[in-house]
Every structure is written in C-alpha cells, then in structure tokens.
Amino acid sequence: MAGRTKLKETPPWVPFEDRRRARDEKREAVLRMAVKMFLTEGYHRTTLNEVAARLNITKPALYNYFRSKEEILVECYRIGQDTYDAMIEALDSLDGTGLDKVRALIRAYVKAITSEFGMCVTRLDERELSPEARASVRRSKRGYDTAFRSRIEEGIADGSILPCDPKLAAFAIAGSLNWIGHWYDPDGPLSAEAIANEFAERLTGGIAAH
Template identity: 50%
Template sequence: MAPPKPTAAAMADPSPWRSPAQRGRDRALKREAVLKAAARLFNEKGFHATSLDDVARQLNVTKPTLYHYFRSKDDVLFECCRMGLEMIEAAAATVPGSQASGLERLRALMEQYAEAMTMDFGMSISRTPDTALSPENRAELRRLKAQIDRALRGVIQSGIEDGSIAPCDVRTAAFAIAGALNAIAHWYKPDGPLAPAEIARQTADFLIQGLAPRTSERRQPKR
C-alpha cells in the first residue's frame, strides 16, 4: 500500500518565530545570564564601582537590552542577593528530619550555608551591604534574612532540647554562626588551596566544637 501523502500543513515551511514557551525559556536564560554576570562584577569590583554598562559589555549586549529584564541596577543587586538567600533557605528546608539530632541537623545546614558563600549569588549577600538598596528592596531583603535567622535558631533550639547542643543563648549562637559563615564570602578565592566542600566541612567542625556538650572530664581543670 502506498504511503499516505503529506498534508499541506506538513509540507509548509516551519515558522521562523519561536513559540511563547520557547520565548519564555529564552527570557529566563537571558535574565539569569545578566544576574550571573552582574553578581560576579559586583563581587570583584564592588556594587558602586560597577555600572550597567560594565554588565552589558560582559554580555556583549547594549545597556538598553538589560532594561528588558530589570528596571535598574538596584533591582539587579536585589535579585542577586535574593537568589543567594534562596539557596540558604533551601538548605534549611532540606536538613535531615527528626531522626537526626539537632547538632547533626545544624552541621548539615552550616555546611550548605558555607558552600553558598563561595558562590557568586551567596557572595553578593555578604560583600554588598543592603544599605546600597532602595528602602523597598532593603526591607524585603531583611525580611528574607530574618526567615533564615529563624530557621537557624529553630535548629539550635532543637539541639538544646535533645541534648546534642550545650545550653546557650540561641540568639547569640545564631548570630555568631551566621557571622562566621557570611565571612567566608570575603576571603574565599576560587583558586585557593581548598575546595568549597572542604571549606564548608572545616568551618562546620570549628563551629560545632563550640556548641557540642562538654563532658564532665572536659569541665574539670587539669592538675
């Protein structure tokens, strides 16, 4: 039997225009490329020393092109920081559940938090003060930071309650941990001797030593 003849629609030339779904994907990819280039420049040169012209040159596009994706440099910085905070918030949401001790859950969170601070978006949170943002964006960023602080305090409190973390002031402990982890963004270098995962492990080790319960032997003074 002869094969069916192709229909007129099948024989027509394909449309040179991309579908709405394809255009949406293209826009998302280009928007992310702008953020990645901007975050890298902000971290290297500083927010105030970086212009949107610098970002455009990095991407081989014109400055007006960037305004198709963001209203201002302030919005670009806000989105960079927001994505960094979302990485940390996602880490808090994926720490081991109730079968793990509070200390084990805290270690998992600290290691993922530390690794986020070696990435461009994570660095943006720490290297650029939120005072560089507009009041509206600054308020939203501080709200997101507060959510992470609450998650961190919750894990510490659960460790105190199950005995895996020594009794301490939860607020002070959370601030100390966050401060130490955020500082990684200031001294980490991609070409340094340690990989991000090793930096995260060692930092968690140092911090855990200060939180783990003391044994009676360790509390007794040496004679």
C-alpha cells in the first residue's frame, strides 16, 4: 500500500495581532483619504460615497471603521491636536534664550501645520464639530497660544526680546503661521523646513533685542 502524503494545512484564521494590524492600517487609509478630500474639496462637499470610491471599497465596508463623516472629522482633528501637543512637549526641555525658544517653537509649529492633519486644525471649520469636540480643539489652541506667550515673556525677562505685549506678539506670530496651512503646497518650490526657517527669522525680527 503506497504511503499517503500528509498534507500541510494552513489554518484559515489569521492571528489576532495580524488582524488588528490590518484593521489599523485600513482605518488609517480611510483617515488619510478623508482628510485629503476635506482639505481639497471641503468637508461639506465630500461624501462618504466618494471617500469609499477613492479607496476602492464599498460604503458599507467603510462603516466598519467609522460610523459617520463627523466621526472621521473628529478623529482628524484629534490627530492634528496630538501633532501640535507633541511638538510643544518636545520643546519643554530646550535650552537657550527666550528668543531661541520662540524661534524653535515657530519652526516646530510650521512642521506641524504643514502636515495634512495639522492643516486640518486651522483650515477646517471647528463649528462642524460636536460641542465636546469643539471645546477640546479650543483648549488645545489656547495651549498653543500659551506656549508662545510664555516663551516671549521669558525672552523679555532675559533681555533677548524687547519689551512688548506678549499677548499681542503671540497673536501676531500665530496668526501669520496659521495662514501657512491655507497656502502651503507640498509639491511647491519651498520645503516646509525652508518656510519654517524663514518665518522664524522674519516673525521675530521686530521683537528681537539687538
């Protein structure tokens, strides 16, 4: 009797970690496509049908990851906020004068605002969010303002920044930086780093002590 060949069978179940990783990757793909469309087409003009079509999936498949367009928007804002918060936290231990720290904060802020999710925080209308999500975004924005003010105050104290109103100076800097998110083109002639360095010099030229 001829020996039987023992077939190796591959279990049909994918390991849990692989399933979770695949789900996370697909969820991130939905977010990246949605934020790209929100920024280029506008939140109201973007439909979940269009997002699903761009991803080559069905709308019901998209609901496996998000229950609504608003939920996607909230998550885009959250990722954008986390980007800014991480940027500020990374500068907490920075040495140097107050002026050095303001310039470093400007460079970091530009890096954050030129990312897709960072642009979301300044370009999309936060009034589209639920009251709870909107309050969270506004708290974060106050945190960015406080970060600029405190470093300007530090510079005034150590003599690296001329005496000025820290609140108005912070508004002037943040207002200029926020507009970058409206005109920055990642395929344009200027890199985010070049823009960051230029703005760090130009926006502090009027307050730097010489």
